[in-house]
Amino acid sequence: MKAFLNIVSRDLRLALRQRSDVTMAVLFFILTTTLFPFGLGPEPNLLARIAPGIIWVTALLSVLLSLERLFLADYEDGSLEQLVLSRASLESAVLAKVLAHWLTTGLPLMAAAPLIALLFNMESDAFIILIIAMALGTPSLSLIGAIAATLTLGARRGGILIPLLVLPLYIPTLIFGVGAIDATMNSLEAGVVLANAKSHLMFLGAIFLVSLLIAPLAGAAALRQAME
Amino acid sequence: MSVFHRFANPNRFLKLTNTVLPWISGLTVFSLFAGLYMAFFTSPADYQQGESVRIMYVHVPAAWMAMFVYSSIAFASVCALIWRHPLADLAAKASAPIGAGFTFLALATGALWGKPMWGAWWVWDARLTSVLILFFLYLGHMALMNAFEDQERGNRAAAVLAIVGFINVPIIKFSVDWWNTLHQPASVMRMDGPSIDPSMLWPLLIMGVAFKLFYLVVLLIRIKSELIEAKLRKYRRALVDNT
Numbered sequence: 001m002k003a004f005l006n007i008v009s010r011d012l013r014l015a016l017r018q019r020s021d022v023t024m025a026v027l028f029f030i031l032t033t034t035l036f037p038f039g040l041g042p043e044p045n046l047l048a049r050i051a052p053g054i055i056w057v058t059a060l061l062s063v064l065l066s067l068e069r070l071f072l073a074d075y076e077d078g079s080l081e082q083l084v085l086s087r088a089s090l091e092s093a094v095l096a097k098v099l100a101h102w103l104t105t106g107l108p109l110m111a112a113a114p115l116i117a118l119l120f121n122m123e124s125d126a127f128i129i130l131i132i133a134m135a136l137g138t139p140s141l142s143l144i145g146a147i148a149a150t151l152t153l154g155a156r157r158g159g160i161l162i163p164l165l166v167l168p169l170y171i172p173t174l175i176f177g178v179g180a181i182d183a184t185m186n187s188l189e190a191g192v193v194l195a196n197a198k199s200h201l202m203f204l205g206a207i208f209l210v211s212l213l214i215a216p217l218a219g220a221a222a223l224r225q226a227m228e
Numbered sequence: 229m230s231v232f233h234r235f236a237n238p239n240r241f242l243k244l245t246n247t248v249l250p251w252i253s254g255l256t257v258f259s260l261f262a263g264l265y266m267a268f269f270t271s272p273a274d275y276q277q278g279e280s281v282r283i284m285y286v287h288v289p290a291a292w293m294a295m296f297v298y299s300s301i302a303f304a305s306v307c308a309l310i311w312r313h314p315l316a317d318l319a320a321k322a323s324a325p326i327g328a329g330f331t332f333l334a335l336a337t338g339a340l341w342g343k344p345m346w347g348a349w350w351v352w353d354a355r356l357t358s359v360l361i362l363f364f365l366y367l368g369h370m371a372l373m374n375a376f377e378d379q380e381r382g383n384r385a386a387a388v389l390a391i392v393g394f395i396n397v398p399i400i401k402f403s404v405d406w407w408n409t410l411h412q413p414a415s416v417m418r419m420d421g422p423s424i425d426p427s428m429l430w431p432l433l434i435m436g437v438a439f440k441l442f443y444l445v446v447l448l449i450r451i452k453s454e455l456i457e458a459k460l461r462k463y464r465r466a467l468v469d470n471t
Binding site: 156165167169171175176203210218226 | 309377381384403
């Protein structure tokens with residue numbers, strides 16, 4: 001447990017010292033989303049209709065952008081080797097790295113999402129669902145991404161490889177994430193908002209739990225191979 | 229388990245392959261021609277779809293194989309990671325391009341059928357989309373396998389990916405099912421027996437068997453050539469060391 005907290009605090013400290021890394025993902029998110037009104041025209045109804053999809057797809061891409069540095073820096077300076085050699089369990093080390101990654105990318109994205117939703121004229125009822133969906137969905141993105149990041153350590157073309165591995169696995173999160181918000185926007189009365197989105201949110205939760213189980217195991221297995 | 233380990237020896241495996249291969253090759257050719265003959269000449273045209281229903285006899289077996297080959301890769305990966313079975317890695321490596329080929333065939337024939345029937349080459353329907361994602365999973369698997377200097381490491385990483393992807397395939401399938409659907413529901417593999425007429429079912433099943441045999445033949449040939457290549461590499465190294 002102590003080792004777990006140590007890794008989390010170390011990664012957070014590193015991230016805070018190099019602030020550009022933390023802001024990169026969220027800045028990318030804000031910049032790309034603002035491109036869509038230019039491409040599609042500023043019609044408010046259209047923008048409100050497509051806002052959930054744009055927010056989720058762009059969030060996915062922003063997370064993707066940050067995945068490569070999740071393990072690569074530690075791999076190159078050798079601290080990953082120390083981690084593998086140490087007595088602490090590698091599974092919890094992977095989980096700690098994922099938690100730090102989520103705190104520095106998923107959480108800022110979650111905070112920025114309502115702002116983008118506001119710019120896109122999304123109905124205010126859907127805001128709370130958007131935040132819940134992001135809170136359930138972004139951890140899965142970090143977890144699944146960690147599998148790809150560990151598997152590609154030391155690969156010749158890590159850069160393009162990660163999107164190819166990770167995007168197919170991200171699709172369920174995308175579908176249910178957008179589905180939850182769409183379900184709220186289609187309901188007319190405020191009372192049924194949560195009920196309509198509930199099944200989608202439950203699926204997001206299920207995906208989170210499944211990836212919480214698999215990612216540490218697969219990530220640790222991949223790290224052991226990378227260090228052989 | 230003893231049979232399983234018996235053929236871990238490459239030489240014994242090669243011997244077995246050499247005796248079995250001509251027979252299954254012959255069987256493949258026979259069933260393929262029989263299936264195609266029945267599909268083209270003896271099976272009736274559909275009352276709604278007309279002659280274009282015959283695309284089904286290639287499309288459906290290819291789609292079955294797309295799933296089947298991915299499952300075999302996942303199974304081989306489990307064997308490779310747990311028992312370090314030397315042939316399992318080779319089987320997974322040899323299967324991936326074949327599976328990707330079947331998946332592509334299913335997508336291409338589906339598009340050819342969709343144009344006259346639905347009026348579009350491609351629709352974002354659940355079944356089509358999940359097969360497309362399966363195709364991407366195959367591509368990722370192959371790319372990861374070849375991304376390392378050390379082939380052993382590539383095999384191991386690809387095995388982990390194949391297993392994770394296998395857990396994800398049903399999740400992807402159900403999520404896209406929810407999302408949107410137009411493709412017809414299953415008519416052969418159903419709990420209450422097939423709903424398709426026997427005159428169409430038989431050529432379909434024979435084609436299914438032919439495709440499976442074809443996979444087996446190509447798989448064996450590919451594993452065999454990998455083994456021979458490894459042997460050649462060994463000889464060449466020995467030659468270099470001696471001179």
